[in-house]
Structure formats: structure tokens, C-alpha cells
Amino acid sequence: MKNALVLNPRVRRDIQTRTDRILRELGNPEPPLSLDVVRELLRLDRDYFTSDSDGLLKAVVSKLKRGGIQILARPMILFEAVKKFDLRALYLPDRRRIMIDDSIPKPKHRWLEAHEIGHDLLPWHHEMMLGDDSVTPTPSTHDKMEAEANYAAGSLLFFGDRFRDECRQCCANLKNAQKLQKRYGNTITTTLWRMIEYSGEEQPIIGAIGQHPGDIGNGPSFRHLIPSMAFDHNFNIHDPNELILAIRDYCRPNGRGHLGKGEIILSDRYSRRHLFDFETFYNGYDALTIGVHRCALATVVAAC
Numbered sequence: 001m002k003n004a005l006v007l008n009p010r011v012r013r014d015i016q017t018r019t020d021r022i023l024r025e026l027g028n029p030e031p032p033l034s035l036d037v038v039r040e041l042l043r044l045d046r047d048y049f050t051s052d053s054d055g056l057l058k059a060v061v062s063k064l065k066r067g068g069i070q071i072l073a074r075p076m077i078l079f080e081a082v083k084k085f086d087l088r089a090l091y092l093p094d095r096r097r098i099m100i101d102d103s104i105p106k107p108k109h110r111w112l113e114a115h116e117i118g119h120d121l122l123p124w125h126h127e128m129m130l131g132d133d134s135v136t137p138t139p140s141t142h143d144k145m146e147a148e149a150n151y152a153a154g155s156l157l158f159f160g161d162r163f164r165d166e167c168r169q170c171c172a173n174l175k176n177a178q179k180l181q182k183r184y185g186n187t188i189t190t191t192l193w194r195m196i197e198y199s200g201e202e203q204p205i206i207g208a209i210g211q212h213p214g215d216i217g218n219g220p221s222f223r224h225l226i227p228s229m230a231f232d233h234n235f236n237i238h239d240p241n242e243l244i245l246a247i248r249d250y251c252r253p254n255g256r257g258h259l260g261k262g263e264i265i266l267s268d269r270y271s272r273r274h275l276f277d278f279e280t281f282y283n284g285y286d287a288l289t290i291g292v293h294r295c296a297l298a299t300v301v302a303a304c
């Protein structure tokens, strides 16, 4: 399970300045954003590779050779990167080319493509992406780069402050995420993720993405935990399995759509107890959970 890295406000602002410039150069279009137009502006190509076991490397090699010229100067570096990081998409800055694993479900391609565009927009990623041994990223640098490329993808696909303002005008919940998903043409997963990032700058919110709670065995089942900035400052999930069990308690055991809602108590970093409103939705791929801070529990006692 990955705990999503929370970027500091200065880095967020820097990234959004770059994505805002792209939107301006495109004449501030209305959502949904066409990534074809963004690639055209940035003069980026897009290609696909297949990741079925051995087929992956062979397919990449054949594609790289197909043009009659050696597209990548050092192909082994690409293979190592694909294997090492279990990549679903690649960005080759020296060739201005984005490559996407075509075995990934189609609805996820849009985010992958925007993520790779994000690497292109952040110049300090370029030398790392070339795979030069002297600057090969350490695991923590790699995680930070991934978080930055994700933030850039979100800023582009959700039009920076526009989505932020819309999130602030409504409550962070699944119903509003579904409404905004349609308007911006992105998946419910990325919409909810972005909503947590924006709505949760001051409000503690925790999101979770993983398998259907009814399918949970003994192992951990969150693929991602998404703490908002305010959650990250004040809370820490010590035992994700405990949270999974609490979520499973309020969810119906099978089926798609809205699975249920419930109250869960979480402790902050000073061991004070807080009440969160949780709800979970299953879209056929992932179970999406959002937990929004309602109040500190002492406040409830005082109010009674």
C-alpha cells in the first residue's frame, strides 16, 4: 500500500504556475481538456507498449527499432526502468515521446498521459528520466517526482484553481465528486483524489482506494491512502487494517455503486479522538472511500 506523499505548498504553487501557463496558451478552454491539443502544443508524441510478461520488453524494443533509427540511445536503461519501477507509462524526454502500457484499462490512460506530460513540464525531472547512472533517483526522490508529476496531471486535467474553487463551494463527498467527474471528463478515482487534495488543505480528509471491502481477506487491501494536507499535519493512520475493518463494517458485502456510510473515530497525533464521516463507492475496478472530519469528540460531549 502506498501512502500518497503530500507536497509542500511552495512546490504545489510552482507546479500549478506551469500548468496554468499551458491552459493560458491554449486560450483557457472549457473542460474537459483535450490532451491531444496539449501534446500538440508541447510537441510531444504518444505511443503504446504491451506489458504481457516477456512481451513488454520485446514490444518496446521492436517499437524503438521500428523507425529504422535507434530511438533511445541506451535501450537497456529503459528496460531497467520498466522492470525496476513496474512502469505503466514512460516519458522519454530526449525523444519527446510518451509511452503507455496498452494493457491498462482505457479509462486510466488519460491520467497516465497527463502524468507523463507532468514530467515534461517539470524540467528538474528530465535528467532523472534519461536514466543517467550518476543521477539515478533514489527511491524517495523517485516517490517525490511521481507525486509532483501527479500533482501536475491533476492541475492540468482539473484546470488549476477552477476545480479548487468549485470544490470549496460544495462539500467533499462522493455525490459531488461524481457531478464534477462528468464535467471534467476524468475518472471518479482521479476526481475524488483531487477533491481531497483541494478541499483538504484546511479540512482533515482521508481517502482510500482499494479492492471491494466485501472481498477483503487477511492481507492489506488499500492500494493508496490519500491524506489531505490538514489530515497529514494532524493525523496518522498507524494501522491501515484497523481502518479497513471499520470501513467494512458499514459497507454492504457486494455489488457496485454506493456501498454505505458510517462514522469512524480516529485519533490525532496528540491522541485526541475525532469523529469522521465515511462513505464508500465501488465502480467495478476500485472501492473509493472518503472520510471527512466532522468534529473533535470532546466537542460532542460538551455540546450534549
Ligand SMILES: [Zn+2]
Pocket (backbone or CB within 6 Å): 115, 119, 145, 146, 149
Ligand atoms: Zn512518473
